[in-house]
Amino acid sequence: MKPRKLPSGNYFIQIQVKGRRKGFSAPTRAEVIRKATEYKLTAVDAPSAPLGVVIDQYIEAKRNILSPTTIKRYELTRRTEFQRLMNTPVRDITSERLQAEVNLLAATKSPKSVRNAYGLIRAALSLFAPELNLRVTLPPKKKLEYHTPTTEEVYSLINAASPNMKTAIMLAAFCGLRRGEIVSLTYDDIRDNVIHVHSAAVIGNVVKSPKTYTSDRYIPIPQFVLNYILGNKKDKKVCPLSLNSISHRFTELRDKLGYNCRFHDLRHYYASACHAIGVPDQYIMKFGGWKSDAILKDIYRGTLDDFERNSADKITAYFDKNANEMLTTPRKRVNHAPL
Numbered sequence: 001m002k003p004r005k006l007p008s009g010n011y012f013i014q015i016q017v018k019g020r021r022k023g024f025s026a027p028t029r030a031e032v033i034r035k036a037t038e039y040k041l042t043a044v045d046a047p048s049a050p051l052g053v054v055i056d057q058y059i060e061a062k063r064n065i066l067s068p069t070t071i072k073r074y075e076l077t078r079r080t081e082f083q084r085l086m087n088t089p090v091r092d093i094t095s096e097r098l099q100a101e102v103n104l105l106a107a108t109k110s111p112k113s114v115r116n117a118y119g120l121i122r123a124a125l126s127l128f129a130p131e132l133n134l135r136v137t138l139p140p141k142k143k144l145e146y147h148t149p150t151t152e153e154v155y156s157l158i159n160a161a162s163p164n165m166k167t168a169i170m171l172a173a174f175c176g177l178r179r180g181e182i183v184s185l186t187y188d189d190i191r192d193n194v195i196h197v198h199s200a201a202v203i204g205n206v207v208k209s210p211k212t213y214t215s216d217r218y219i220p221i222p223q224f225v226l227n228y229i230l231g232n233k234k235d236k237k238v239c240p241l242s243l244n245s246i247s248h249r250f251t252e253l254r255d256k257l258g259y260n261c262r263f264h265d266l267r268h269y270y271a272s273a274c275h276a277i278g279v280p281d282q283y284i285m286k287f288g289g290w291k292s293d294a295i296l297k298d299i300y301r302g303t304l305d306d307f308e309r310n311s312a313d314k315i316t317a318y319f320d321k322n323a324n325e326m327l328t329t330p331r332k333r334v335n336h337a338p339l
Helices: 029-042 051-060 068-080 095-106 112-129 151-158 163-175 179-184 223-229 243-257 266-274 279-286 293-300 304-330
Strands: 011-017 019-026 194-197 219-220
Touching: 011 029, 019 029, 051 068, 051 112, 068 112, 095 112, 151 163, 151 243, 151 266, 163 179, 163 223, 163 243, 163 266, 179 243, 219 279, 266 279, 279 293
Parallel strands: none
Antiparallel strands: 011 019, 194 219
């Protein structure tokens, strides 16, 4: 199945499925192969095929389109969830049977895990058997509770960390970088106190483009952070650690200090600190790579304990000052009519 380039610049490919030939064209070689592959895979007799086979073919159809992380999650779901349905022909799957399996999974897994697992089945059936009209009630979403570390906790983590982990923590807490963005960051990405984020590492430490348009961005870097990472320059990469190394080392460090935050919560600290000092939301979104104000408000704008205390002190000091002035200064009595 080799595409050929047309005089127009597009690529063309022709395949044969069940004795019938069908052609596809697209601007790029990868796109035309994707179209042909997806058509070939969807040409199966889905109603008589087992659900597991349909899901396998759905994963193959999306392998070159979705991120490696998503594909890995799909493959794990295929192997571990809804196993009593995997050998069942698609035509025999009813809303009642699917609901029973959802209820069974919800007894041991979080609502998010159940929704993700069911989402794979729904996506596969929508592609291969769109005529099915299955109705399932999923467990309600739970609001996630995040622990935004305080300034004291952040600096305690930095002071107790090894040089490479210190770099990772500072880039997350003071620049808002994600773990994958830290792993892929090179010194060539830093110019004049500005970091250009244009790649991220995923499972297997494979470096790829950011998953969203807003994730490709420019971020100001504090001078003390820049001085530290330049002073520890040994390689092309700013932080020569893997994704798993950052997670495992941070967990050990956090547990040693008795904290309960995740590495990703350092991004919450970045967003919360920016919000606390009055940075407008649109700039926090831009620097942090968040897509919408709703995401920023719902997830990343946690209140920092130390900033909260400072704000509380300012409020009480203001009212105390006014009260002292107003209550200790003799005032002319004014008679008011009773209400």
